[in-house]
Amino acid sequence: MFHPKSLVVGTLVASTLFAHSLACAQALVLSAAQIQSLGVRFSPVTAAAQLEIGASGRVVLKPDAQYVVAAPYPGMVSRVLVAIGQPVRAGQPLATFASPQLFEAGRALTEARSQANLARQALARDRSLHDDGIIPGSRWQATQARATEAAATVRAREAEMAAAGIVFSGGSGEPQLVAGRAGLIAEVNSMPGTRVDGAAPLFHVVDPTALELDLLVGRDMPAPTGGERVEVRQRGATGQVAGVVPVSDGTAAVRVRAVLDKRGSLQAGESVNAILHLRGAPDATGAGRVGVPPTALTYWRGMPGVFVATKTGVRYQAVVIEAVNEAAATVRGALPAGTRVAVAGVGALKGMLAGAQ
Incomplete structure (x- = not known):
C-alpha cells in the first residue's frame, strides 16, 4: 500500500542527489599537465580591505x-x-x-x-x-x-x-x-x-567649519553602505558615509552624503574626488565582496561566475557582479582569502564544463 511519507522521503533523496550531481557537474577533474595544455592561468582574488572606488562630488555646508x-x-x-x-x-x-x-x-x-x-x-x-x-x-x-x-x-x-x-x-x-x-x-x-x-x-x-560631502557614485560601481570610510587624500580629509539615496534621473546612480571627522583643507563649494573604502564583510548569504580580474568572469546558464582552482582541478563558482571596468571587477560570492580564479583559458574550461553535462 502506498504511504504519503514514502513520497516525501523519496522527494528529499531525489533533491539531495540532484544537488550533488549538479555540484559534481560544475567541478572538472584536471591534472596540472592538462591545465597547462589548456592555457589556464590563475590569479588570486583581491582582499576586501583593498577595495576602493572613486566618486566625485562637492563640499557642502551642513544644513544646520x-x-x-x-x-x-x-x-x-x-x-x-x-x-x-x-x-x-x-x-x-x-x-x-x-x-x-x-x-x-x-x-x-x-x-x-x-x-x-x-x-x-x-x-x-x-x-x-x-x-x-x-x-x-x-x-x-x-x-x-x-x-x-x-x-x-x-x-x-x-x-x-x-x-x-x-x-x-x-x-x-x-x-x-x-x-x-x-x-x-x-x-x-x-x-x-x-x-x-x-x-x-x-x-x-x-559656519565655514561645518562641512560634509555630497558625492555621486555611478551605476557601474557598488553602492556604499552607512559607516563606510571616505577619504579625500589630496586635502587630508576623512569621514564616513552617513546616507545613500538613489538619483531620480533614471541613471541608477546613487548620491552619498558623508560626514567629516577630519576637515583637512576643504572649503565649502569646491569640487573634489573622494575615495570610498568598501567593507568586504559577508552578507546574509555568506557571500563576501572581493575583487577579481575582469577576464575571470564568464557566464554559465545565464548566471555570472568564475572558475576556482581546487586540489583536483577547477570548480565553477557563481557570483554576483557589482561593478566592472577595464581594470577590475567587484563581485560578491563565496570566495575566501587565498582563492585563485582562472584568468586565462576560461573559454576552454567552459567548453569542457558544457561537454560534461
Whole structure:
C-alpha cells in the first residue's frame, strides 16, 4: 500500500542527489599537465580591505551650519553694520531696523510690563488684606488670577520680540537686528534705506567649519553602505558615509552624503574626488565582496561566475557582479582569502564544463 511519507522521503533523496550531481557537474577533474595544455592561468582574488572606488562630488555646508536673519516685519533697513566675510558672534547687531509694527510690538511689551507691575503690587496688597481677614477669599483668588495673566502676557510679548531677533540699543533705544548664532556673513541682501517686506531674508550667516560631502557614485560601481570610510587624500580629509539615496534621473546612480571627522583643507563649494573604502564583510548569504580580474568572469546558464582552482582541478563558482571596468571587477560570492580564479583559458574550461553535462 502506498504511504504519503514514502513520497516525501523519496522527494528529499531525489533533491539531495540532484544537488550533488549538479555540484559534481560544475567541478572538472584536471591534472596540472592538462591545465597547462589548456592555457589556464590563475590569479588570486583581491582582499576586501583593498577595495576602493572613486566618486566625485562637492563640499557642502551642513544644513544646520546656515542661518538666515530675516526682516521680522515690513519696514526699512536704516543702517547696515556688517559686511560679507566678516565674523560675527551670537547677539551681535547686524543692522538697524525701523517698522511701524515693530514700534507697536514694543509699545505692547511696555504696556504688558506696566500691567504686570500693577498686578504684582495689587497681589502684595491683597495678600496682606486677606491675611488680616479684611477681604474675602474670592477677591484674593481673583487678584492672583490677574497677576498670573499679566505675567503670561509679558512672557508672550518678550517671546515675540526674541523671535523677531530685535534688541534695543541702550543709549538711543534704536531697534537692531542681531545674529542668532556665531559665524561668517555669507550674504548681505539689503542696503541702507531699503524697504523690505516681512520675512525677507537680509543676512546669511554660515559656519565655514561645518562641512560634509555630497558625492555621486555611478551605476557601474557598488553602492556604499552607512559607516563606510571616505577619504579625500589630496586635502587630508576623512569621514564616513552617513546616507545613500538613489538619483531620480533614471541613471541608477546613487548620491552619498558623508560626514567629516577630519576637515583637512576643504572649503565649502569646491569640487573634489573622494575615495570610498568598501567593507568586504559577508552578507546574509555568506557571500563576501572581493575583487577579481575582469577576464575571470564568464557566464554559465545565464548566471555570472568564475572558475576556482581546487586540489583536483577547477570548480565553477557563481557570483554576483557589482561593478566592472577595464581594470577590475567587484563581485560578491563565496570566495575566501587565498582563492585563485582562472584568468586565462576560461573559454576552454567552459567548453569542457558544457561537454560534461
